[in-house]
Amino acid sequence: MRAVDLIAKKRNGGELDRGEIEFLIDGYVKGDIPDYQMSAFLMAVYFKGMTFAETGALTRSMMNSGDTFDLSSIPGIKVDKHSTGGVGDKVSLILAPLAAAAGLPVPMVSGRGLGHTGGTLDKLDSIPGFQTRMDEACFRKLILKNGVAIIGQTDNFVPADKKLYALRDVTATVESIPLISGSIVSKKAASGADAFVFDVKCGSGAFMDTKEKATALAGSLIGVMKELGKKSLALITDMNQPLGKAIGNTLEIIETIETLKGRGPADLTELCIELGIRMLLLGERAASIEEARSILEERLYSGAALAKFREILVEQGGNPAICEDYSLMDLSPNKTELTAPKRGYIQSFDTREIGNACMVLGAGRAKVDDVIDYGVGLICHKRIGDAVGVGESLFTVYYRNEKSLSEATARLSKSINISDKPAPPIKLVLDEIK
Template identity: 60%
Template sequence: MNVVELIRKKREGGSLAEEEFRYLITGYVEGKVPDYQMSAFLMACYFRGMSSEETLTFTRLMLRSGEVIDLSEISGVKVDKHSTGGVGDKVSLILAPMVAACGVPVPMISGRGLGHTGGTLDKLESIPGFRTALSITEYKEVIKKVGAVMIGQTKEIAPADKKMYALRDVTATVECIPLIAGSIMSKKLAEGIDALVLDVKTGRGAFMQTRERSSELARTLVDIGNGFGKETVGFITAMDQPLGVAIGNWLEVVESVECLRGTRGTNDASSDLMEVTFVLSGAMVYLGKKARSIEEGIE
């Protein structure tokens, strides 16, 4: 099998078989496929796309490039939330402790900034002494102790995605729906979750600026989640302006703490932030079997 032939095949609009994806992804992780060839393949995918079957195969192989965490020893339905990101999106910082307080375990593997969006890890690391590089053993210990955990992607978790994630950011291939979906879901499925809530942003500040593109991404993500046997719910939310009042890692941490304390978020500039947070949290509480409906979960 030849990498150049696989790049050419995708460039011409062909579909790759599972063994072809495996050859390409395994070779990239092992350093046998260089960045310049993977960059060419990513650009071919950007212009030619992938079929739904290809996207599912791509995600599965990205997932299997590393370890899948087993959280079966932790009781309850484990639920995570993922946002496609936007300026001022600090929802995870508020949502995780809220949902954990309702008795739903929240395991989160978060990412760094991509394109113009800020990363949850970057925000957390603005807190002096906060560690996001936890081992899988520490990851399990934290969720047992406090009910929620946020860590960065470790070398054991979807290593193919970790390399590809950085490459997409510098090759103008961030906005490709199959690549976005494969990247997100390979990490989410490795967390040990039972269910997932997705927040797909739309508008001028989002990767997907039209409702049509946002809906396509949301459907792709939900189909992958359900295809792997995880109960998955998707929301499309507006990102035509920053969420909340703060922009910048430390400033967003401060705003999040103020919202958790109840000193912000009601009839002020943080109201839009809390509206989104309550809806997503309510869905997580519902999927976590702690409410009979999303509406009850919000309450």
């Protein structure tokens, strides 16, 4: 078997079998297949696509290229959730303790942020002492004890994805849906969960800018999960404005705790409940949407979800006192208001540009090795459809230096469209794909 023959087969629209795909992935991880041949293969996939069987074989090969977790000793159906990324998306931090408080085992293996979207691990790193690095035995022990753990990937976790993602980034093949699906599903399936809920975002702050593209990705993710024998479903959700109000690591932890106290932003709370409902249904902890909603709302407003969050903090080295004293976390003392230049109604946001403004402040990474400042970020005070008066605050900006503030506020000023005409509020959950 030769790599060049398989590249030609895919270039000509042929379907590769499992053995052929394993040959390519194994050879690339071992260094037997060079970057230039894998680049050609990725471009062939970009133009010719893959069947679900091919994408499933690709995903399985990637998943088995390194460590995989075996959680079969943990009773019950173990359910994880994955978001395709957005601005202000701290749902995992709320949903993991909420679903666990409802009796669902939640093994959550999360990632870091890159570009305009934030990463769950970066937000957790803003909690003093919190540990996300642990081996499989510790991960399993925590889930058995508390029903939940949130960790990062091990050094040898899906190494094929690390190599392929870096190559896709420099060969203009990032947007390929089969390759996106393989990247996402290989990491989630390696975590040992039995079922998955996908939050596939669309809009100005998402990687998929239209509902049609998001729906295609959701269908691919679910199809690949079926190939692997895993249950899954997806919600298509709107990312044309930030989720919640807080953007930035410490600020998002504060908003997470406020939401777990039952006083979070309405859109953030709603999305956590909607995703949680699907997790409970897949995990067979509820028989209907109505029953699942009732369970989750009771766990949220009774304080049970917050108590579970405290357990996570204690077990993973964080200080539970942050739930009462937010000053224990790093938050820049420098803040300013960006105000409306005219009266009117919020017509739209360029949500990606809002995320980029936060990255400029230091809350995110432009490159993988960039250092994050956990104490900077912003609060978005308005939603699409809201009325606004001259001089009314649109954003509170937390910053470290005047240079980053100047660029961030310039981006924020361009990110918001104020119109004379009212705009209807946006619908958060657009569709469900099974």
